[in-house]
Amino acid sequence: MGRPNWVPAGTDLDKPNAARVYDYYLGGSHNFEADREMARRAIELWPDLPAIMRSNRAFLRRAVQHVAEAGISRFLDIGSGIPTFGAVHEMARGIRPEARVVYVDRDPVAVAHSRLLLADDLLSEVVEADLRSVEDLLARPEVAELLAAGEPVAVLLVAVLHFITDDDEPARLVSTLRDALPPGSALVLSHASMEGRPDQAGPHQDLYRRTPTPLTMRGRDRIVELFDGFDLVEPGVVYLPEWHPDNPEGIGPHPERMSGMAGVGFLR
Template sequence: MRRPPWVPEDMDLDRPAAARVYDYYLGGSHNFAADREMARKAITMWPDLPLIMRANRAFLRRSVTFLAERGFTRFLDIGSGIPTFGAVHEVAREIQPTSRVVYVDKDPVAVAHSRLLLQDDPLSTVVDADLTDPADLLARPEVAELLGAGEPVALLLVAVLHFVTDDQDPESILRTLRAALPPGSALAICHASLEGAQDQAATHQDLYNRTPTPLTMRSLDRITGFFDGFELFDPGVVYLPQWHPDEPTAVGEHPERMVGLAGVGLLK
């Protein structure tokens, strides 16, 4: 296939990547044949998947709006993926026009295309770093500057922690990140869950486990534990559609079908 100019020369286009598969689910165009093949296979097994991914994205928008309305102007979006509609800086600046955003991802396409889109935005920065190496991530100058100003920072971990395996110790990663946050900071998480459609969830997890980005779906108790050191805003950790819906009817009769859990907490 013809390689687009924003794709790094050394990147293997024949292997699917989570960020690009997610882009496909959202209706984006920054994905390749291998990504689309995996996504279509997953949708055949679980037709709700595009709805679930859009519910993730809708939670991102609602959580950023919620925090911006409470005065947050600094956002650290780790596992940001490929910028599509409703990126963090766009949502935040509707409420706080001077919002600063640092996007972090390890996918070469996500990083390259984000830099291209944001090259004329002095308040947004893109960092190539890996959540599973939080010390390196926090040492990056762009991240250190965002955190070092002493102003509260909204740490966004949206649809990324389920790509951290248990062997990589997500609790330890969160402790390291929490220790670096200024007073008054916040944490937003949404995470694929074992609650809800367990049979389909297990099949989906198995599909991802055959790729370079294995998926670990977790329980409500485990995901709630990720907020250790934070005080959860109401309604706590709930199914994606249940967290501050735009209107009551948006929740639907079966929110558990979205099989993702989400919450936002304030640093104690």
Template sequence: MRRPSWVPEGTDLDKPNAARVYDYYLGGSHNFEVDREMARKAIGLWPELPQIMRSNRAFLRRAVTYLAERGVTRFLDIGSGIPTFGAVHEIARTIRPESKVVYVDRDPVAVAHSRLLLEGDPASAVVQADLRDLDDLLAHPEVVELVAAGEPVAVLLVAVAHFVSDDEDPWKLIGVLRDALPPGSALVLSHASLEGRPDQAEDHQKLYRMTPTPLTMRTREQITAMFAGFELVEPGVVYLPQWRPDQPHTVGEHPERMAGVAGVGIRS
């Protein structure tokens, strides 16, 4: 197929990519038929996947808006995928035009796409790094510059920590991140929850075991513990649609069906 202008040279157009599949779930246009085919197979096993992904992205939008309205202008988006269709820099700059964003992803395809899309944007940077190797992640010049000014930084771990196994200790990793942040910084986190759909939890995890990124769903108590050292913003750790909804009716009758919880915490 002909390579679109947003696709870097050398990209394999015949192999699905998780970041482009996610873009498809969101209703975006930065995906190929091979990605859509993979998404359709996943939806066949888990019909609510697109709604869950969109609910997760809606939480990100509300959380970034909340923090930008309170003066935060520095954002570190870890596990960002491809920053399209309501990306952090677009949301933040509608409120704080001076906002700086560093996008971090370990997937070289997502990073290459992101760098091409953000070419010419001096206030956005893209770093290839892994949450599980924080020595490397925090040493990147773009990340050092973001944190060094001493201004509050919002770290986004949106649908990321559930890809870190218990053996890799996401609680410890988040603690290291917290200690590297200036006072007043924030943690924005969403996570697949066991409580939301206990009848389907094992099937969901089996689905992801067939991919390079297996999923570990956790209890709300385990997820809340990830905010150690942060003061939770009301309403705390709740189902995705329940976190500061734009309108009460947008929560729906069964927010637990979104199979994930989310929260925002502020570092003292």
């Protein structure tokens, strides 16, 4: 079988990649057997993993639609992975056809895939940068241009801050981003949490310590603190399925099984 046209030349298809593994969890088609094998091993250790990933993606969709309906048409998606299955630009343009999106990821494989996929999209940009070097990220021309117009921007930090293991660093990073935002901007955030399942926090973090991307699960109070300077949209920071659900009856009796919390806030 030939190499698909979205795969950059020189990509090692026998080596799993986290962004493509995530695409597999979501039911996407931008992954290979090495990615699927890694996902299957992870699911053996954590059977809820695909459901958690899908719940997180569903939150992203609802949050993007919410801020787009509020009038925002500029999006900065940090830690974006590969914008394939239910990408932000597709979600946003269902409401705001003029929506501009800057995708940011530190993984060069994800960035290369993304640039090929979005090569013909004149309203989307892809930047290779690391959130941990937030000043450098903000100085990138594509990001600076997005912010320079003075129009509100939605910053998306979806399932990314738990990979910042220094406990004080997430608040610093978010506050730096906040201070660079135009008035009326929004923060869309989800974060792995031990709330509701404290007995699982240790095993879940142990699982990720075996990968190149260890994570730190945090409690609700610490996640709420990340919204300092933003007015939280009701119902505040809640379990992933509980944030503006499409069908409240479908949340189920144990939303805490999704092991993540999420919220949206608008800049004061």
